[in-house]
Amino acid sequence: MKLFSQRKGLKPVKSVMQIDSMDSDLRNGLWNSLVIFYWDQVKGDWLPNYTNVNLLLKILWLDYFKKPIDTIKNYWEYTYEEIRKYFFNCPWYEVYDFIEFIANNYPEERTNQKFMDFCNSILEKELSAYRFVGGKITQITSEVEISQIEEALEVTSPFKAVNIHLKSALDLLSDRKSPDYRNSIKESISAVEAICKLIVKDEKATLSEALKKIDDKLPLHSALKKAFDNLYGYTSNAEGIRHALLNEPNLSFEDAKFMLVSCSAFINYLINKAQKAGIKI
Structure with a gap:
């Protein structure tokens, strides 16, 4: 408990x-x-x-x-x-x-x-x-990585859906009795998807669609956009991609931690970019 x-x-x-x-x-x-x-x-x-x-x-x-x-x-x-x-x-x-x-x-x-x-x-x-x-x-875990997660948890506190996904990702990762790295990864990416939907004000947008709309409003670095666009596969309903994820035998603490840190950093980045562009989330 x-x-x-x-x-x-x-x-x-x-x-x-x-x-x-x-x-x-x-x-x-x-x-x-x-x-x-x-x-x-x-x-x-x-x-x-x-x-x-x-x-x-x-x-x-x-x-x-x-x-x-x-x-x-x-x-x-x-x-x-x-x-x-x-x-x-x-x-x-x-x-x-x-x-x-x-x-x-x-x-x-x-x-x-x-x-x-x-x-x-x-x-x-x-x-x-x-x-x-x-x-x-x-x-293997740095102060910078920790600070990115903590900052993301703090700045997303007004955004319930995003915050819940981040907390769930951390919770699943840090469950010492039965860690769930696979679903921790999903929650991390779902947090990115949730903040993107808020920025573009389109609840039905997929992560890929939302990133394209965000790029129109506040241009993202092409390599950064492509990297997170590719992560869409983890939350996609495409049967082949989802099936591959669920059957991946080697997901580890390091994989889930990397995804949580990366997604936290990207969320912090998007919120800062949106604020500077005058976009109200």
């Missing part, structure tokens, strides 16, 4: 797409990844019996914590609790530092790669703005 702030669209986009924060679900998921691929390799109490993990901890103490190596407790229970306490109390960005350090210093490359792949699935599921790329934690 969605909470009040989610239903009303009051939760900041920046916190939905975790760019400078980390909620408990994401932190828990990353810790569980460490448990599965590293900590669970220690089956007994005496840490020195587990060469790879013991070596990893020595490197961790030496180069990450910057502590004397002889302060590592040989009884795994105590060392485990010390690491766990740090992980769940450190700032969000240190969690990324920590998992990146582990993935680059454990002596078995195959385990590290599996760990990074598993982490990426958690990062995608929990809508983190970061991924492992080439062994490094890399930001």
Whole structure:
């Protein structure tokens, strides 16, 4: 069940797409990844019996914590609790530092790669703005992208249909239990279609038709117009196009995010152009 702030669209986009924060679900998921691929390799109490993990901890103490190596407790229970306490109390960005350090210093490359792949699935599921790329934690969602979505949600608040489509696109994208990337894409493009209909004052116009009329009123860059005109296929009733979309197996978070950001930016662009041209929406 969605909470009040989610239903009303009051939760900041920046916190939905975790760019400078980390909620408990994401932190828990990353810790569980460490448990599965590293900590669970220690089956007994005496840490020195587990060469790879013991070596990893020595490197961790030496180069990450910057502590004397002889302060590592040989009884795994105590060392485990010390690491766990740090992980769940450190700032969000240190969690990324920590998992990146582990993935680059454990002596078995195959385990590290599996760990990074598993982490990426958690990062995608929990809508983190970061991924492992080439062994490094890399930001894949920028402040500019976030600001475009937030601006579009704000400037379309007087335009109910447009705003509803944008909120639905974000909601479908950010549903961590059951994300619907395909319908998020449709909602993003439907938001563009809705603002175009308002600008040309023709409720029955298709996106393609509305873009042509807008181009007559306030000339659009030809390449930009063509790009969004081609997106009409996603909301078209043409059976072949719709059928192809519904059966596309590889739509991902990145696809839906790209469409939401692009459509948000285009909506902001159209509203600004219309206002400057003196067109009342």
